[in-house]
Amino acid sequence: MAAQAPERHLVGRVLRASTTGFDCGTRSSKIDEKHTFGSFVKVAITDDQSICAIGLIYAIRIDDDALARELVMASAVDNIAMIDQRENRMVPVEICVINIGYKYHGQMVQSMPPRPPLSLSEVELCTAEEVFDFTQHFDFFRLVLGAKEVPSDELIAAALNYAAGAYDSDTDKYDFKVECGRRLAVMLSNDLKRLTHVLALIRP
Amino acid sequence: MSLEFNKVLEQVQTMGRYLKHKGDSASNRLQRAVEMFLACTELDPVHERIDLVRKSSVSGYRGAAPTPRPYDEIICGVGEAPIPPQQATLIAADGSQIFPDVHAPALYYLLNIGVYTYYHGQQQRLPSQFTSPDLVYSDTQLLDRDGRLVTNQTVNARRSLAEMQALARSAWEQRGEARPMIALHDGGLLKFFGGAEIEGAESIERDYMDALGKLQDTSTVLAGYLDVPRSTYIISLLHLLSLEPHQINDAVLKTNGEFEGLNDAMLLNQVLEAGERSAVMTQNSPQNKEYRDRKGADFEIAFFYINVSVEGRSVIVRVDIPMWVARDKDAIAALHALILAQCAIQGRKRYPYALTRADELAYVSSIEKQQLEEMIRINMRAQDLEPESSSKLQSKSLARGDRTVHRLRR
Numbered sequence: 355m356a357a358q359a360p361e362r363h364l365v366g367r368v369l370r371a372s373t374t375g376f377d378c379g380t381r382s383s384k385i386d387e388k389h390t391f392g393s394f395v396k397v398a399i400t401d402d403q404s405i406c407a408i409g410l411i412y413a414i415r416i417d418d419d420a421l422a423r424e425l426v427m428a429s430a431v432d433n434i435a436m437i438d439q440r441e442n443r444m445v446p447v448e449i450c451v452i453n454i455g456y457k458y459h460g461q462m463v464q465s466m467p468p469r470p471p472l473s474l475s476e477v478e479l480c481t482a483e484e485v486f487d488f489t490q491h492f493d494f495f496r497l498v499l500g501a502k503e504v505p506s507d508e509l510i511a512a513a514l515n516y517a518a519g520a521y522d523s524d525t526d527k528y529d530f531k532v533e534c535g536r537r538l539a540v541m542l543s544n545d546l547k548r549l550t551h552v553l554a555l556i557r558p
Numbered sequence: 559m560s561l562e563f564n565k566v567l568e569q570v571q572t573m574g575r576y577l578k579h580k581g582d583s584a585s586n587r588l589q590r591a592v593e594m595f596l597a598c599t600e601l602d603p604v605h606e607r608i609d610l611v612r613k614s615s616v617s618g619y620r621g622a623a624p625t626p627r628p629y630d631e632i633i634c635g636v637g638e639a640p641i642p643p644q645q646a647t648l649i650a651a652d653g654s655q656i657f658p659d660v661h662a663p664a665l666y667y668l669l670n671i672g673v674y675t676y677y678h679g680q681q682q683r684l685p686s687q688f689t690s691p692d693l694v695y696s697d698t699q700l701l702d703r704d705g706r707l708v709t710n711q712t713v714n715a716r717r718s719l720a721e722m723q724a725l726a727r728s729a730w731e732q733r734g735e736a737r738p739m740i741a742l743h744d745g746g747l748l749k750f751f752g753g754a755e756i757e758g759a760e761s762i763e764r765d766y767m768d769a770l771g772k773l774q775d776t777s778t779v780l781a782g783y784l785d786v787p788r789s790t791y792i793i794s795l796l797h798l799l800s801l802e803p804h805q806i807n808d809a810v811l812k813t814n815g816e817f818e819g820l821n822d823a824m825l826l827n828q829v830l831e832a833g834e835r836s837a838v839m840t841q842n843s844p845q846n847k848e849y850r851d852r853k854g855a856d857f858e859i860a861f862f863y864i865n866v867s868v869e870g871r872s873v874i875v876r877v878d879i880p881m882w883v884a885r886d887k888d889a890i891a892a893l894h895a896l897i898l899a900q901c902a903i904q905g906r907k908r909y910p911y912a913l914t915r916a917d918e919l920a921y922v923s924s925i926e927k928q929q930l931e932e933m934i935r936i937n938m939r940a941q942d943l944e945p946e947s948s949s950k951l952q953s954k955s956l957a958r959g960d961r962t963v964h965r966l967r968r
Contacts, residue, residue: 421914427905433681435903435911441684443918 363388363479365395365411366449371470374501375409375452378477382416382445389414392512394480394488395451397471404459407467408480408488409451410513412504416447451477452501452509454494457484464493485520489530492537499541507548510538511555531558584819591817592828594796598633605630607798608842611806618808621794622839625860629885631837633795639833642895645679645736649778650912651725652744653717654920656927657710658700663935663945665707666695669717671724672919675732676912678896685912689919690724702757712757718749719766725780726772733776738892740779744913747782747878748845748859767853774856774882779889782878783897783913787863789876790814791841792822822863823874830865830872835894838862838884850881860884864894866901866908873908 365388366380376397380389391414396406422445425435439445456467462484471477480488488494498510514534518527535553542549598604604624611619624630656668670691677683694700702708725741732739747770751763773780797814798806814820826836840846840860850858858881867873877897883889900910907914922930935945 421904421918424904424907428903429905432903432911434676434678434683434685437682438676438685438915442687442915 365477368471368475373466378449379446382447383440385447392516394485395477396480397475397477399471406457407453408455409453412452412509413450454497462488482520485517489517507552514556528558591825596634618811620843622791623842635837637835640891640895642899643892647735647739648676648912649728650674650742650916651721652916652920653721654922655713655717667713668693670920670922671720672916673724673728674912674916708757709755711755715751715756715762719762722769726769729776729778738779743782779883784876787823787876788821790821793817793820826863826874827872832867836863856882
């Protein structure tokens with residue numbers, strides 16, 4: 355009997371990209387728990403899927419337009435217009451991702467990917483195994499904490515809370531967070547206010 | 559060089575003063591028109607006067623007339639906002655086009671029709687929508703009988719026809735849906751397809767009338783919606799009523815006399831409260847007579863106005879309906895109520911939501927036009943054809959193009 359392929363969780367498709375990160379889009383009707391701030395996502399950067407960029411969702415944007423603004427101004431939002439807005443009108447949800455590493459023939463590397471993904475490449479959630487493998491090292495902390503234009507403190511905390519879900523037992527989760535706290539304490543030793551804030555966010 | 563605003567500023571200021579003066583001078587005449595309108599409480603004198611201009615040698619009267627008895631309504635009468643039906647099906651159609659352009663890679667034009675159906679009262683039901691683009695490139699449709707490129711008026715006429723045919727088709731396909739079934743068309747229903755500049759005007763007119771016939775066959779409540787009506791039908795009627803019988807002749811009816819410069823919306827602004835509608839009337843015109851003569855009395859076009867505002871400044875719109883709808887009081891009440899319900903969806907913008915969405919579906923943006931022409935170029939090259947290139951257009955786009963900002967990139 356053939357092994358069952360792992361379930362794929364499509365987040366969206368790449369709209370624009372660089373080596374530092376990428377934006378992907380999906381329809382507003384498709385937005386769900388896969389689109390969570392701090393989630394680990396991956397996207398293939400080669401045709402044979404042997405290299406995947408790995409990133410963190412750091413922003414989710416839903417653009418408006420003049421019609422949406424007018425609908426909001428109505429005294430009561432019409433339910434049919436609301437489902438029409440969400441299902442029929444192609445209101446895109448944009449998900450912004452910062453690259454924190456890549457998977458190279460199964461090996462996790464915590465550095466910028468060698469090249470960006472191409473437009474319309476499928477962006478998927480990382481599996482629990484991939485998140486577990488990736489978080490065995492902590493070099494990606496520096497990429498996140500040093501990133502401009504992202505809420506880096508909240509992002510690292512959200513990512514670590516998300517990653518803790520990939521650890522089986524409560525003890526493993528606790529140990530993972532404690533180890534993360536130690537690494538953060540080293541990196542943010544010159545900024546105690548910031549350290550205190552991040553530690554509070556990931557406190558087990 | 560772009561528009562030099564310092565040079566146009568003074569002209570804009572003068573324009574503002576002119577418009578203010580025009581408004582001031584109209585206010586006294588408007589007051590008189592309102593008084594006269596409110597005095598039109600009897601229908602018999604109006605019918606008599608209309609009979610006079612229809613039966614005599616006078617042919618220049620283009621104003622309003624009461625609908626035939628017993629469906630006629632008192633001219634100054636108003637209808638309050640009715641309660642909408644529990645359920646209804648609203649189909650809206652709109653179209654847009656890319657006109658033929660000698661500077662395009664190949665000669666073509668495009669019609670894109672958007673049809674949107676809103677299921678009123680079915681709160682969880684997703685509205686349906688579809689578009690039907692029609693790329694026209696064959697010489698038989700692109701060139702007129704003299705071998706010249708068809709005019710933009712021809713393309714517009716074909717688009718109007720396609721809109722009405724799409725409404726008729728959709729009404730037929732959805733004939734099992736909730737009633738009343740309202741078909742909303744963006745614009746008036748009386749179309750003028752005549753004139754030398756429209757190629758195949760006769761067949762367009764015939765097909766248009768056939769589409770109206772199909773809508774009647776499905777018992778559809780057809781309505782043409784005019785957002786900013788500038789019509790002067792009622793004003794012309796008031797002018798006609800202000801004349802003594804011996805004064806009535808074509809020369810006098812060419813203008814609206816003391817009411818010249820006023821329009822129906824200005825008048826009804828003073829009369830209709832929020833949500834109210836005017837009386838249903840018809841327009842006295844050779845075109846409307848032709849509609850009646852061609853297909854029968856059911857196809858004469860009537861109209862009424864609605865103040866679609868909720869509060870504050872009035873928003874007067876005109877609704878055209880065929881006589882088969884005008885005779886049905888329940889259909890008019892449902893149409894009136896559903897138009898108000900549709901206008902309420904968009905808050906401040908008092909316009910039917912279904913028509914907004916049909917327009918959105920049909921609209922072809924300039925970017926989409928560029929993409930379409932790129933597809934045409936690629937396909938022509940695949941057929942070893944060289945797309946036509948216009949030096950004029952290319953040099954214009956170079957000069958009009960965006961500037962690139964210098965940025966340091968990571």
